[in-house]
Amino acid sequence: MGRVTERRRVLRIRDGAVSTRPDTLVAEEPLEIRLNGKPLAITMRTPGDDFALAAGFLVSEGVVGRAADVANIVYCAGATEDGSNTYNVVDVQLAPGVPLPDITLERNVYTTSSCGLCGKASLDAVRTTTRWPIADTPPVRVTPELLAVLPDRLRAAQRVFDRTGGLHAAGLFSPDGELLDLREDVGRHNAVDKLIGRGLQSGQLPLSRSILLVSGRASFELAQKAVMAGIPVLAAVxxxxxxxxxxxxxxxxxxxxxLRGGSMNVYAGEQRLDLRARATAGAGT
Incomplete structure (x- = not known):
């Protein structure tokens, strides 16, 4: 298994004083995801939770939606000249009867640690292929006060970030603000895939009673992943x-x-925000 962090020598300059010291860096390595033995995608990720990452990626692409759809996930041996396992190639075997998607590595399904695929066609595809339309999920109501405390709770749980300062985080919270799960990765979309993959593996999809918080920006790809997993609320700092x-x-x-302290912008789906307390307070002034 690859290491989450690595040590490197650095030249440190502080107020004119020069010294050398070891520094802890977040690891970044490629992961090739194969589907039934055929190359599907490559992503740059922080090693760890690789099976969940692969499973979450397949949920995001609409390939699987239940744990039973996946027969097995294994690391592929023989990835080096001596036949040893580099833990940088995983193969997902679908269960009998689960259709293969019309996507292969030859169609350049390649993601980096910072971006994904965007476009009007992608938007239309997400809207029409999600297994759990968010409008049909049980109602989730959140208050601005609850949302305001989530970034601090996420930050307090980022153990690897404390050592490296170089990781994105994705946290899954209950409607009451309880941190249900947290994943860190050099790629923000990988962190989300790891969360969703763990939800698939534990039979918890759709994640319709949850709030997804990400430590960076909210890209199209992250919104896509939330929708495909049935998550009704996505918040970003x-x-x-x-x-x-x-x-x-x-x-x-x-x-x-x-989302920073008590300040936030709501861009869509404001019907899930409970603003009654603030409306009442404003009426009394």
């Missing part, structure tokens, strides 16, 4: 993209950006 807002508006996803 930074800005959303225009296409993420478009997707949220079309699918009913509640999208919150610039």
């Amino acid at each position: 930074s800005a959303p993209s225009s296409l993420a807002v478009d997707l949220a508006a079309e699918t009913g996803l509640t999208l919150v950006g610039f």
